[in-house]
Amino acid sequence: MNNDLIIKENIKLICNDLDLKNDQQVSKLYNNLWMPLTIHLANQFKEKSQPLLVGILGGQGTGKTTLTKILKYLLTQLNINSETISLDDFYKTYEERKELAKFDPRLIWRGPPLTHDVSLALKVLQSLLQCRPVVIPRFDKSLHGGKGDQIPLRDLKSDKTTNKVDIILFEGWFVGVKPIPEDKFNNPPHPIITEADKQFAKDCNQRLKEYLPLWELIDYQIILNPIDYHYSLPWRQEAEQKMKAQGKTGMSNQEIKEFVEYFWKALHPELFINTLSVSKSLVIKIDQNHFCADYMINNN
Structure with missing residues (x-):
């Protein structure tokens, strides 16, 4: 078996683990997107001749985890050392978020702007970019009855990154999202309806400045x-149904609706994602079946 076939077989195994089992679609993604993108990132790294930080923005169901795992594997095949970091790993501690909820009771879920330790994220990413050893924090979502907490650094010492990292894959649901003009909230999309909804959206917008x-x-x-x-709503319902099928606790359809709409109110995709313009970027359009429908490269 030649090297290309071995790589494709390993890609299939990764996709199977992530419940992506359409071999024809996987093969198409490999040839038309994943491999060309990997080569493009490798070239970007070589041009910079320093560690490259790649931001990956995507909500649940968009294939963010799949893409990150695939890129990491393919970069390894090109002898490029990569590190995967999630914005989730920089959530504030459980105790800090309890205090935060007293300051702003609207922060009932972790995730919106202000629930992350931005100074810690800066410290870690700057260390990786400057090739300095650093312990990468990890967040355990199962702690405190699902409220989650940072894993103590003393338990992560063995995870200290000492090897030079060539490419950092930094993923999260609003990685790279920037504040928008205040007048965009004058006639906002659903479900930003009430004055309280508008104020929450405006506050989240202001808090993006910290990032x-x-x-x-x-x-x-x-x-x-x-x-x-x-699509985010049925995708979340699918995820909850899978959890319940595995015997885990999941949300009801009404709870899922309220959960998804909460994040639309915080950073609405039509306001923040569709209008996002970034030089040196790749926009991948995702269809209802979680697959890539189209993509657009911006190299300006």
Whole structure:
């Protein structure tokens, strides 16, 4: 078996683990997107001749986890050392978020702007970009009855990154998202309806400013954008059904609706994602079946 066939077989195994079992679609993605993108990132790294930070923006169901795992594997085949980091790993601690909820009771879920330790994220990413050893934080979502907490650094010492990292894959649901003009909230899309909804959206918009120093470190941006943002709701329902089928606790359909709409109210895709313009970026349009429908490269 030649090397290309071995790589394709391993790609299939990764996809099977992630419940992506359409071999024809996987083969198409490999040839038309994953491999060309990997080569493009490798060339970007070689041109920079320093560690490259790739931001990957995408909500649940857009294939963010799949893409990150595939890129990491393919970069390894090109002898490029990569590290995967999630914005989720920089959530504030459980105790910090309890205090945060007292300050702003609207922060009932982790995820919106202000629930992350941006200074920690800056420290870690700058260390990786400067080839300094660093312990990468990890967040355990199962702790405190699902509220989640940072894993103590003393338990992560063995995870200290000492090897030089060539490419950092930094993924998250609003990685790279920037504040928009305030007048965009004068006639906002559903479900931003009430004055309270508008104020929450405006506050989240203002809080994005704290993340800008983080986004400025990004060399190349990948945006996974559903053709229709409403897909997020059935995708979340699918995920919950799978959890229940495995005997895990899941949300009801009404709870899922409220959960998804909460994040639409915080950073609405039509306001923040569809209008996002980034130089040196790749926008991948995702269809209802979680597959790539189209993509557009911006090298300006």
